[in-house]
Amino acid sequence: MVETVRWLRENSLSMAFLVLFLLSVGGQAVAGLHDYNDQQLAQGLTPISFLAYVTSSSYAVDVAENWQSEYLQFFLFIMLTVWLVQKGSPESKEPHAAGAETDERQQIGPYSDEDSPKWARVKGPRLWLFSNSLGLVMGTIFVLSWLAQSVAGQAAYNSERLIDLRDPVSWGSYVTSAEFWNRSLQNWQSEMLAVLSMVALSIYLRQRGSPESKPVGAAHTSTGVEG
Known part of the structure; x- marks a missing residue:
């Protein structure tokens, strides 16, 4: 217990x-x-x-549509924060640390310790794969969710067209249609705005005790520090 x-x-x-x-x-x-x-x-x-x-395809497309936009947000945030910085934000690395960083800072190879994951202590493809595993998994889930949305969306869209006595469309026609991109972009824009808000507002605003915020007394210019 x-x-x-x-x-x-x-x-x-x-x-x-x-x-x-x-x-x-x-x-x-x-x-x-x-x-x-x-x-x-x-x-x-x-x-x-x-x-x-x-x-049904109607339920599946609504679920997949939201999932793919969320995982796109996480994938982009993970990958862009490797190289891009925002001075004063706890969501960013310090400007001088932009990039993949040194082996010593990343605790890999000869700089690993006994608690380091096994694949962090090796060289070659396994180290590369483990070093990029988070981005790869997030990106893969996004692609799979996007494919699921496109297939379910096509089925739901064709069901509506048949009710209106119109001919169904192919998958290729659907994923290049205004219907598909309207559904996708209305979610993408909200995800990008949410990340932008988090990155920018956390420069000047605080939430005591949250690791997503800087310490209450930290300077606005402090970058990469968490409460």
Whole structure:
């Protein structure tokens, strides 16, 4: 019991966001079902069940659309912060540290210690792969989510076209259509604005105790320091 409580405390941030995610995705499914069935009734069609909705292209495209924009945000933030800096922001490295940094600073190869991950102590492809694993995984999830959105979006879009007695479109036609890019860009712009706000506002504003903020008494020009 003590070990369980300790584990939950040590992983409370991940667990809290997991619970919030499940509640959100479940709430989206319930609200989406009611909205979908309202549209079905308005068009003189038969409402569908909850199971039919959560396995439909309409639900899948809405979920995948949000996932791909979120992972695009994280991928870009991870990769751009290697080389780009913002003076005064805790979300940025110090200007002199821009770049991939030295082996010593990254604690790899001969500069690793006994607690370093095994692949940080080797050379060659394994070290490169581990050194770039976070960006690679985030980028891969973005691409897969984007593909899922495009496939589900095409199916949902064609379903609407068939109801209107219009011919369905191919995948290539859909991913180059205004419908697809309107859905994508309206999410991308909000993600980019959120990151910009976090980077810029954290220069001058504080949240005591948060690692995403500088210490309350830190100078506005302090860069790369966390509270």
